[in-house]
Amino acid sequence: MVLSREQQEREALRQYAAEALRGLYTGAPIASPFVGGRAAGLRRLQAFDVRRYNATHNHVPDGETSRLSPYIRHGLLSLREVRDSVVERFGAATSRGFVMQLLWRVFWHLLYRERSMASAVDGALAAAESEEAAVAESGSSASEAAAPGGRAPRFGTYGLYCIDESLRCLRETGFLSYQSRLWIASYLLHWQRVDWREGFRYFQEHLVDADSVVNALSWRWVLGEISGRPYFFNRARVEQCTDGEYCARCTVYRCPFEGSLAAVEERARRPGAMIR
Template identity: 45%
Template sequence: MKLDVTRRSREAMRAYLAEALDGCYEGEPTISPIEGGRAAAERQLSNFDVRRYASRNHVTRGHVSRMSPYIRHGVMTLREVRDAVFARFGRVGESIYKFVFELAWHQFWQEVYAGLGDEIYADIEDYKFPPPVWQETLPDDVARAETGLVCMDEALRELYATGYLHNHARMWFAAYLIHHRRVHWSVGERLFFAHLLDGNPPPNALSWQWVASTFSSKPYYFNRQNIEKYTDGTWCRQCTAACPFDQTYDALAGQLFGNA
């Protein structure tokens, strides 16, 4: 099948890719709502109001740039994004500082990768807790987004459907997979890299290591209160499962990490 370049609808693209990639996927073929190309990147950047960036940690209504896929694939550079924000909003202000700080993290990951190369795919440091015997494969219920935990399943379904996942939800899922399910971080790293449109080796691998504590001073974990706060309780109200996160941080630390 040859793509009719005069028909630029996303439905035409979906049908073309569905046929071209037949046998390479399961289920109903979908196409991400994220549009590619320079024009789409410029539109996305023009819609970003850095003054609202203080809400960035909220999963369901936080204002984030969503520029990472365009930066990842070289459609725009970090410098271009930074300079565009400076030109519109100036250089002073807490939200501007926080956003530029996040751009700096992108550069930091690349510098680490330049120094370590493929060593980012192995534990960089020792764990900061007694590590369990890790599972080396993704559990079937997790892969199918059928754990029964709405927060985890909905996050993974969004990842599968769109190629995007809010950073806070990425951290929750990573902490769940590593610390609650005892799955080695590299398994989750490969899962995210396979589906994220902004999947980039250094920030992806090193962020998973940060959650695991092999590239940080302590493991990252969360409780139900944290999920409720940053989702307005949307997922929790839908969930009927016994919640493994409904504990204090001290209780969770004892359960997950012992006396470490």
């Protein structure tokens, strides 16, 4: 398939892409909030204030994340020029936390060079790519096609506001804050017993900044295969990152994330702990 490269207004381009790609997606054809192209990436980089990032980047859902990851992922901005721009404008000390986040991307790709890690990532990516034909034939999403045994897809609603709202944001915008990504992965892996490859596929399908290496190894990190310690979160963390808003809106009778991290982990590991 060859798509037209003719310059169009954004709405006209959305309509053109929706028609050209019909059958390859489900639901309404919603345009990404990100404007593509290097020029847009450079504008975003120049507008980025690392001081606001330092103060609010862990706040969900409207914290000051850089939103540069799609441009980095698709090769429109390099890690070096992003680092240099931020450090030059705000200084090395103020930029340290943000630069560390850039280095995580380098770390995952260096780790990928290890044969065992590469084979796992490549296997998951190959499986995801092989499902494209099934998606086109069935009209379902890749994650639905991937659900083994014909069972219902794993990525619906769970009655937990922090998880359901994060999944809604992912589907509708193609972007998530770092905290929301961790919450989804932790809940699906440790409570719903989802295979990490299913989560990997779902993020690959929806994230506009999906990097197969970073995505796959991040899921395995949450699982505990890389650090030796699985990632869990508790209600206190959700309240801290959302100013209590998510918990106030949640209607679940008994929050599974209540208590210390140790208590949450112990609860998740009990037989039958999955929340339906």
